[in-house]
Amino acid sequence: MAAHATEASFAGNSAARQAFEKLGTLVGSWKPQDTPNSKLTIIFSHTANKTVLLETWMSGERQHSLTVYHLDGESLLATHYCPQGNQPRLKMEAAKTIGLIKFGFMDATNLANTEQSHQHSLSFTVPKNGTVLLRNETYLSGEGIDTSELKLVRSDKGMEP
Structure with a gap:
């Protein structure tokens, strides 16, 4: 008979575990700081007994993209x-x-080669006390590098749904 965990359990207190917990503090909705009327909303939420963090990009009512964060050892x-x-x-x-x-880039599915446009790096500067979240990403293709930075502010109270 299989036992079911009621709480997520992770071994140790590794740098990866600490980073995952820090990313978990982003749960809630975020909007661009400089364009508060933008249709872009980024929503962070937990799933799978808080072992997975979802980053969902919304453009108005339409889902644009999704990034899934999880620990692997x-x-x-x-x-x-x-x-x-x-x-x-x-x-x-x-x-x-x-x-x-x-x-940093590890590998990809549905990418014939790294000359095709793809997300190659991603970083967050996680805010303290609800200040501005900096999110940087780099896309790489045969045509070069495209780097963008978003300054995001909370558009809710950061509560888990």
Whole structure:
């Protein structure tokens, strides 16, 4: 007979575990700081007994993309489900800046080669006390590098639904 856990359990207190818990503090809705009337909303939510964090991008009422964060042993992984149809997997890398969580390209599905446009890196500077969240991402293709930064502010109280 299988036992069912009532709470998520993770071994140890690794850097990956600490980063996953820090990302969990982002649960709720976020909007661009400089364009508060933007249709873009980014929603962070837990699922699977809080062992998975979802980052859902909404454009108005339409879902745009999804990134799924989860622990894999001593690693923190992010799989980005892109509107381009590929799914890059990124792995957390060591960061020297306090509060910075960064991910680098590991591999991808539905990507014939790395010359095709794909998310290649992603980072967060996680806010303290509800301040501005910085989210940076880099897309790589045969045409070069495209880097963007979003400054996000909470548009709710950060409560779990």
